[in-house]
Amino acid sequence: MRKSIAMATTAGLALALAACGGGEAAAPTTPAASGSAPASAPAEAKTLEGVSLEVAAKWTGSEQTNFEQVLKAFEAKTGAKVTYASTGEDTGAYLGPRIQGGSPPDVAILPQPGLVQQYADQKALKPLTAEVQKQLDDNYTPYWKELGSADGQVYGVLVKAAHKSLIWYRDQAFQDAGTQPPATWDDLVTTAQTIADSGTAPFSLCGASGWTLTDLFENVYLSSAGPENYTKLSKHEIPWTDASVTTALEKIGQLVGKKEFLLGGSSGALQTDFPTCVTQVYGQDKSAMVIEADFVGTTAEESGAKLGEEAKYFPFPKAGDTEPVVLGGDIAVALKDSKGSMELLEFLASKEGGEIWAKLPGYLSPNRNVSPDNYPSELTKKLAETIISAGDAVRYDMSDLAPSAFGGTDGKGEWKLLQDFVRNPADVKGVQSKLEDEAKKAWK
Amino acid sequence: MTDRLDGPPAPPPVSQAVPEAAPEKAPEPAPVKAGSLGPPARLAIWFLLPGVLLLGAMVIYPIIYSIFRSFYDSNGNTFVGVENYATIFNDSSTLTTIRNNLIWVAVAPALVTAVGLVFAVLTERIRWATAFKLIVFMPMAVSLMASGVIFRLVYEQAPDRGVANAIITSVTDVFGSSDGYPDARPRENDRSPVAGQQGAVVTKQPAGPGKAVLLPLVGVKPETLASAATAKAPQPGPGELAGTVWVDFTQGGGGAVNQVDPTEKGLTGVTVEAVQNGAVKATATTEADGTFRLTGLAPGDYLVRLPESNFHAAFNGIAWLGPALITPAIIGAFIWVWAGFSMVLIAAGLSAIPRDALEAARIDGATEWQVFRKITIPLLAPVLLVVFVTMIINTLKVFDLVFVIAPGSVQPQANVIALEMWRVSFGGGGNQGLGSALSIFLLILVLPFMIINIRRFRRDNQ
Numbered sequence: 001m002r003k004s005i006a007m008a009t010t011a012g013l014a015l016a017l018a019a020c021g022g023g024e025a026a027a028p029t030t031p032a033a034s035g036s037a038p039a040s041a042p043a044e045a046k047t048l049e050g051v052s053l054e055v056a057a058k059w060t061g062s063e064q065t066n067f068e069q070v071l072k073a074f075e076a077k078t079g080a081k082v083t084y085a086s087t088g089e090d091t092g093a094y095l096g097p098r099i100q101g102g103s104p105p106d107v108a109i110l111p112q113p114g115l116v117q118q119y120a121d122q123k124a125l126k127p128l129t130a131e132v133q134k135q136l137d138d139n140y141t142p143y144w145k146e147l148g149s150a151d152g153q154v155y156g157v158l159v160k161a162a163h164k165s166l167i168w169y170r171d172q173a174f175q176d177a178g179t180q181p182p183a184t185w186d187d188l189v190t191t192a193q194t195i196a197d198s199g200t201a202p203f204s205l206c207g208a209s210g211w212t213l214t215d216l217f218e219n220v221y222l223s224s225a226g227p228e229n230y231t232k233l234s235k236h237e238i239p240w241t242d243a244s245v246t247t248a249l250e251k252i253g254q255l256v257g258k259k260e261f262l263l264g265g266s267s268g269a270l271q272t273d274f275p276t277c278v279t280q281v282y283g284q285d286k287s288a289m290v291i292e293a294d295f296v297g298t299t300a301e302e303s304g305a306k307l308g309e310e311a312k313y314f315p316f317p318k319a320g321d322t323e324p325v326v327l328g329g330d331i332a333v334a335l336k337d338s339k340g341s342m343e344l345l346e347f348l349a350s351k352e353g354g355e356i357w358a359k360l361p362g363y364l365s366p367n368r369n370v371s372p373d374n375y376p377s378e379l380t381k382k383l384a385e386t387i388i389s390a391g392d393a394v395r396y397d398m399s400d401l402a403p404s405a406f407g408g409t410d411g412k413g414e415w416k417l418l419q420d421f422v423r424n425p426a427d428v429k430g431v432q433s434k435l436e437d438e439a440k441k442a443w444k
Numbered sequence: 445m446t447d448r449l450d451g452p453p454a455p456p457p458v459s460q461a462v463p464e465a466a467p468e469k470a471p472e473p474a475p476v477k478a479g480s481l482g483p484p485a486r487l488a489i490w491f492l493l494p495g496v497l498l499l500g501a502m503v504i505y506p507i508i509y510s511i512f513r514s515f516y517d518s519n520g521n522t523f524v525g526v527e528n529y530a531t532i533f534n535d536s537s538t539l540t541t542i543r544n545n546l547i548w549v550a551v552a553p554a555l556v557t558a559v560g561l562v563f564a565v566l567t568e569r570i571r572w573a574t575a576f577k578l579i580v581f582m583p584m585a586v587s588l589m590a591s592g593v594i595f596r597l598v599y600e601q602a603p604d605r606g607v608a609n610a611i612i613t614s615v616t617d618v619f620g621s622s623d624g625y626p627d628a629r630p631r632e633n634d635r636s637p638v639a640g641q642q643g644a645v646v647t648k649q650p651a652g653p654g655k656a657v658l659l660p661l662v663g664v665k666p667e668t669l670a671s672a673a674t675a676k677a678p679q680p681g682p683g684e685l686a687g688t689v690w691v692d693f694t695q696g697g698g699g700a701v702n703q704v705d706p707t708e709k710g711l712t713g714v715t716v717e718a719v720q721n722g723a724v725k726a727t728a729t730t731e732a733d734g735t736f737r738l739t740g741l742a743p744g745d746y747l748v749r750l751p752e753s754n755f756h757a758a759f760n761g762i763a764w765l766g767p768a769l770i771t772p773a774i775i776g777a778f779i780w781v782w783a784g785f786s787m788v789l790i791a792a793g794l795s796a797i798p799r800d801a802l803e804a805a806r807i808d809g810a811t812e813w814q815v816f817r818k819i820t821i822p823l824l825a826p827v828l829l830v831v832f833v834t835m836i837i838n839t840l841k842v843f844d845l846v847f848v849i850a851p852g853s854v855q856p857q858a859n860v861i862a863l864e865m866w867r868v869s870f871g872g873g874g875n876q877g878l879g880s881a882l883s884i885f886l887l888i889l890v891l892p893f894m895i896i897n898i899r900r901f902r903r904d905n906q
Contacts, residue, residue, distance in 0.1 A: 178697010411855035
């Protein structure tokens with residue numbers, strides 16, 4: 001109980017920071033870091049002595065602490081001083097006014113490629129220099145490079161990947177029910193029924209965080225409609241009223257349509273936000289599964305579950321012919337021409353920077369030269385291997401590719417309509433036509 | 445801040461030394477001498493300048509620029525005329541925000557004023573008035589954002605976390621708690637011998653005395669069964685209709701469906717009824733091992749029913765943060781914050797009421813209620829109006845409480861104009877044309893009430 005209050009308070013603080021917007025949200029880096037720098041790397045030439053940089057990203061909590069360690073390594077290497085500012089959940093709402101006001105942070109890490117396009121249109125981004133592009137060519141597959149580009153110009157470095165085709169489960173709950181991780185969608189529904197019969201709620205749905213619902217939809221859609229349709233739908237080349245969308249929504253309806261499948265029913269699920277749903281599975285042992293990406297592992301560990309023992313995952317089951325692999329990722333861009341910002345991007349794109357980060361928990365690198373051996377656990381190592389080897393079948397998170405008014409805003413567009421769908425799963429057609437209306441507005 | 449800015453420039457016009465500023469008020473001094481008595485008119489301009497500059501830069505210019513911006517599209521490049529204003533009234537989500545603002549204006553100011561009035565009148569009569577007022581006023585010292593976080597917790601659905609539901613559930617538990625098995629339900633398939641029927645569980649096949657019936661249920665939480673005894677298969681005696689009510693789920697898997705397996709647990713204390721043609725012929729309660737015996741039955745066919753009372757779910761609190769109650773819930777938080785403010789203003793007005801009027805009414809035989817209705821309220825009317833109008837302005841611009849209290853999934857239902865304005869301008873869409881149009885719309889809504897307030901202040905000053 002205390003934990004949940006503490007979490008809610010932090011969430012509130014994060015909101016407060018995001019709402020205040022101004023410049024002073026930066027978390028102070030400890031002076032000890034710069035103090036220890038000369039001792040640790042005496043031979044390196046410190047090219048950026050006296051330069052101050054500001055980096056904004058949406059990470060808070062342990063994700064923020066880990067990223068700050070990477071920034072410290074950069075500080076130690078170059079002598080620059082880097083401060084971190086948390087944007088809160090809605091990165092666009094934080095950066096928008098700062099760009100408008102002419103004082104953006106030097107470097108921002110955008111959670112959606114849609115924002116790269118949006119800011120490129122506003123001419124707020126600085127194109128990458130040849131050195132950074134060389135790092136990209138050396139370390140990344142062309143697909144990733146394309147994600148950070150807009151209108152043929154490369155602006156961004158994909159610094160962190162998220163594997164979104166996973167379902168995390170609590171081993172004990174599966175043992176109690178005597179079931180095995182399912183391989184197909186129908187198996188998943190049967191498994192859920194068995195777990196419900198055993199007296200445990202099968203799913204914790206993070207319904208208050210709309211993006212988790214879009215992730216669920218994307219996995220089912222990629223699997224049932226295939227990669228071609230997925231690409232078309234993500235560019236709005238086929239309408240949301242398409243029959244393939246109907247199929248996917250009906251399949252989701254099999255899960256969210258049953259009261260006993262969701263912890264707290266649909267009304268409870270819609271009041272549960274992202275990290276809370278994970279603690280419901282692992283800390284409070286109230287339910288068996290949570291459908292979200294690899295970063296669930298961090299929260300699961302914080303709730304006291306050991307990865308690989310209590311907290312396990314299985315690949316998102318096939319709901320059609322395709323085995324779905326949906327990835328998300330954060331893209332670092334430079335918003336100012338200031339000295340040091342390109343150097344920081346170069347560092348983040350390099351093997352060196354990637355390996356420092358990889359040693360910390362809760363991180364997956366899209367950098368193919370970062371050896372999987374760097375990862376702290378067997379679990380992340382396997383995930384990293386799938387990302388690197390996945391190849392053509394991989395698709396990027398659809399809602400993140402969409403204009404953010406449609407796919408990335410709380411209470412609007414796809415987020416809101418999928419929440420409406422969870423509230424009333426019978427109305428598939430109604431949701432589809434509303435999705436199409438919203439999509440038309442966003443893509444005009 | 446505006447007070448301070450208005451302060452310095454004020455003296456010159458009043459000083460009667462500037463003929464242009466107050467010509468009709470200064471008929472006596474000879475016009476020729478006026479210039480030498482006070483500072484010249486040019487000096488007044490210098491005094492006015494800081495205020496004019498600051499107000500111009502921070503109030504006038506933004507308003508004019510917003511009006512200008514509201515006629516352009518999201519990029520600010522294309523002139524779109526009144527299209528943004530048309531969008532406000534065509535878009536269903538902005539219409540929701542307008543509807544919500546109307547609810548706010550209709551309910552919140554009146555409630556805040558009423559609560560403030562009640563507190564003010566009551567505190568006049570108690571001993572520790574100052575301490576009480578201090579406590580009621582305290583929420584004003586908390587930032588609205590923090591108040592929002594507090595109420596987000598207060599309204600949590602789970603009674604072990606949300607205070608509001610904790611109070612409600614502990615009250616309802618006094619009147620009727622649940623000892624049954626709210627989660628228990630028949631297994632969902634055609635082979636199950638029982639089926640749910642309007643909350644009750646009924647056997648599909650009739651049975652007569654001397655027979656055994658099985659009533660397998662699933663979905664009971666393992667914690668509930670921790671101390672339950674192992675279930676036993678029914679063994680009917682002569683003339684008895686016997687059976688077993690148990691949880692047909694072997695923990696850890698295995699076990700045959702619809703059979704009493706060795707480790708499965710019986711459900712104790714379940715009421716069982718034998719029903720014939722809709723009439724209850726016998727009742728029994730299950731033993732610890734889940735078995736029951738229905739005795740004294742005439743030969744014939746009976747359905748065995750577990751009535752709804754066995755499955756009565758405990759009252760789990762109210763969904764404050766659900767789509768239906770979210771606006772009233774946030775208005776509740778708003779009242780908590782602002783009641784102190786209105787109480788302090790009204791209490792000040794109350795102390796200025798002439799006591800003799802009240803005394804006279806009492807001597808004339810008026811009851812306390814009559815004194816309150818006919819004397820206190822009319823005398824307080826000017827103060828009440830000020831509080832009321834200020835609150836209308838406050839409710840029209842409400843933002844923080846809605847932003848923090850409403851969870852993401854119900855924000856569309858709780859949305860208000862100010863929040864929508866921020867969202868369309870800076871969140872996701874980045875459409876500052878529409879955002880500007882919304883802000884102007886909000887300004888137009890607030891303006892009449894501002895004018896009322898300013899008029900009042902003017903009249904009071906004269």
